[in-house]
Amino acid sequence: GQQVMQIPQYQHVQEGEDFTTYCNSSTTLSNIQWYKQRPGGHPVFLIQLVKSGEVKKQKRLTFQFGEAKKNSSLHITATQTTDVGTYFCAGPWEYGNKLVFGAGTILRVKS
Amino acid sequence: DGGITQSPKYLFRKEGQNVTLSCEQNLNHDAMYWYRQDPGQGLRLIYYSQIVNDFQKGDIAEGYSVSREKKESFPLTVTSAQKNPTAFYLCASFRGVREVNTEAFFGQGTRLTVV
Secondary structure, rough: OOOEEOOOOOEEEEEOOOEEEEEEEOOOOOOOOEEEOOOOOEEEEEEOOOOOOOOOEEEEEEEEEEEOOOOEEEOOOOOHHHHHHEEEEEEEEEOOOOHHHHHHHHEEOOO | OOOOOEEEOEEEEEEOOOOEEEEEEEOOOOOOEEEEOOOOOOOEEEEEEEEEEEEEEEOOOOOEOOOOOOOOOOOEOOOOOOOOOOOOEEEEEEEOOOOOOOOOOOOOOOOEEOO
């Protein structure tokens, strides 16, 4: 069945370093979404990518959707302590209308 | 303000009891979902509903039940058949997974503990 894999599972960086999380689907996705969950909080929508090869930026965050629409990445430039949390990717299940989440990448930032 | 509300925020359950978690939204969304999150883990889908009076099992539906009698409400019952119910439960709603410019709105979550 369809799987959405996310790596790495965990990353601990020094403040100011860059960070990247990768999301790979076993099937082509019509769109992909990214969410951030702060410790103790709930997931909050960051962005949706729809087009093949699409790149979107939000300040220090850069999101990419692969040409084949089967992979995506989130890159944070010069991490800050406010970036800590878990980042999830999510995409539509190929056979129906449920939203499938990746396992998430936990980001910790040392100041 | 439009949003999605979960209650209670914290819930304690004795073994053998059924408990019901509330989820209400006033966003006029058709789709509502329940996820379970264990510490340091991702989101696992329990049940989801695309329309009133219809719902489907997710990946871990055993020991849970839901109803969707109103568009705004999607309560989740954790039954005594769920052997390890201690977890963080998240409810979400959105217009539709395949729509452009859609996003899932999550409630604040309910933290359930078996005592």
